[in-house]
Amino acid sequence: MLENSSVNLVWLFGPFAAYLVMLGVYYVWEGRREKRLRRRYEEAEHGR
Incomplete structure (x- = not known):
């Protein structure tokens, strides 16, 4: 369960950090x- 929430956080904040x-x-x-x-x-x- 912990891995899944970590992956979700990466997908949530990864594009924002890249931006x-x-x-x-x-x-x-x-x-x-x-x-x-x-x-x-x-x-x-x-x-001149």
Whole structure:
């Protein structure tokens, strides 16, 4: 009985945990992308 409830908890919270991990990866990825774009924009503005 204990194994069954543990498996149910994994199926219940597993996708949520995966979603949170993917969300964190997305925010880190977008932060680096934004930093790179901002640096490129500032270089273009100062290069004028």
